[in-house]
Amino acid sequence: xxxxxxxxxxxxxxxxxxxxxxxxxxxxxxxxxxxxxxxxxxxxxxxxxxxxxxxxxxxxxxxxxxxxxxxxxxxxxxxxxxxxxxxxxxxxxxxxxxxxxxxxxxxxxxxxxx
Amino acid sequence: xxxxxxxxxxxxxxxxxxxxxxxxxxxxxxxxxxxxxxxxxxxxxxxxxxxxxxxxxxxxxxxxxxxxxxxxxxxxxxxxxxxxxxxxxxxxxxxxxxxxxxxxxxxxxxxxxxxx
Numbered sequence: 676x677x678x679x680x681x682x683x684x685x686x687x688x689x690x691x692x693x694x695x696x697x698x699x700x701x702x703x704x705x706x707x708x709x710x711x712x713x714x715x716x717x718x719x720x721x722x723x724x725x726x727x728x729x730x731x732x733x734x735x736x737x738x739x740x741x742x743x744x745x746x747x748x749x750x751x752x753x754x755x756x757x758x759x760x761x762x763x764x765x766x767x768x769x770x771x772x773x774x775x776x777x778x779x780x781x782x783x784x785x786x787x788x789x
Numbered sequence: 790x791x792x793x794x795x796x797x798x799x800x801x802x803x804x805x806x807x808x809x810x811x812x813x814x815x816x817x818x819x820x821x822x823x824x825x826x827x828x829x830x831x832x833x834x835x836x837x838x839x840x841x842x843x844x845x846x847x848x849x850x851x852x853x854x855x856x857x858x859x860x861x862x863x864x865x866x867x868x869x870x871x872x873x874x875x876x877x878x879x880x881x882x883x884x885x886x887x888x889x890x891x892x893x894x895x896x897x898x899x900x901x902x903x904x905x
Contacts, residue, residue, distance in 0.1 A: 707892050718880060718898035764832065768892060774845050775820065776834035779893065
């Protein structure tokens with residue numbers, strides 16, 4: 676059974692810092708990995724999606740990497756801003772012949788202080 | 790950008806009552822999902838729905854739960870007799886049925902269900 680873990684559970688940084696969020700998964704047979712942002716009491720906003728054949732994806736100040744063989748992904752946030760404060764979730768999808776459900780990590784709660 | 794819409798945003802109900810959570814997926818999407826997140830816990834998969842039938846469900850999705858696409862736009866989750874432990878944020882999600890699609894899921898903003 677796939678297990679997804681995110682470390683750290685919470686992170687507080689001063690504005691302007693670059694930071695890295697970590698995601699690890701136990702079963703490397705994945706179809707893709709997605710990073711989401713969740714604001715308190717709100718829904719999930721997809722940030723980046725990496726296919727199993729890809730190594731990284733970039734969107735603005737965000738860069739996500741994937742090392743499928745070691746079961747790890749990182750989300751790099753450059754020049755953090757107070758508006759980046761949120762919970763960041765990663766989720767993996769199994770291969771198509773193994774189902775459609777996403778397995779989520781527990782999230783990293785990020786606080787960027789002005 | 791098109792959005793998945795969920796109503797209501799908050800629902801309070803008494804234990805044992807039936808509730809229906811409603812979702813309007815993005816119009817050209819054909820795969821529909823329900824996930825839930827109990828406070829302080831991980832987001833969990835409940836069920837996926839395609840071509841008017843359940844394609845996959847988790848252990849959580851027992852006989853108390855059902856899903857329906859009553860018309861061309863709505864997708865509903867019904868809980869027949871709510872329990873205290875059903876209190877959670879329920880998320881609807883959808884994606885298109887395209888051969889070369891990257892698999893990205895679009896989530897709604899959720900319905901916070903409180904069972905008293």
